[in-house]
Amino acid sequence: SQQGEEDPQALSIQEGENATMNCSYKTSINNLQWYRQNSGRGLVHLILIRSNEREKHSGRLRVTLDTSKKSSSLLITASRAADTASYFCATDRTRSGTYKYIFGTGTRLKVLA
């Protein structure tokens, strides 16, 4: 089953506005990552936040993590048309020393010029 669930499923905003996407997960994690996927392409890593971190910034990206609520949010500030893509959160799940990343269902972001 999917570990992460993104919300909303789709988001449409005007260029220059901020976009916020949320991710909820079910089990304890070591870290959470956000990826972007442009149409017809593979996923590209954006940012990672560890379980002992609450907030992280990278350029126009801001990620928060609330382990008590098992949720994370990705904020893209001053959005651009080029930010149009699907965004996925990925959580690691370790069991007996094995590692694997489980991806959520994604948020489709459309930024209108």
Place this chain on the structure above:
Amino acid sequence: DAGVIQSPRHEVTEMGQEVTLRCKPISGHDYLFWYRQTMMRGLELLIYFNNNVPIDDSGMPEDRFSAKMPNASFSTLKIQPSEPRDSAVYFCASSLAPGIGEKLFFGSGTQLSVL
């Protein structure tokens, strides 16, 4: 480095045929993952390898699917026989050490259509 390389980019086949998808991970990456993406189910982890050894194949849908990694630079995902419901985009990804938060590098995917 050229990144993760997958082939073919597109594959169209008829039901019942054997399909082989190929992946070349980034040199030096110890972990290799196979994912399947569909609109209905999103991104599903099928199997992953560590140092060429399959670690977790619990996501492989059924016995028709098999994956191998004969060496550190090559992996295959085989479907035999293929069925229309196998139509999806199949991604390969590699990583250094996901357990300490290393990111995954994805290939461009193979778009599989089974008629």
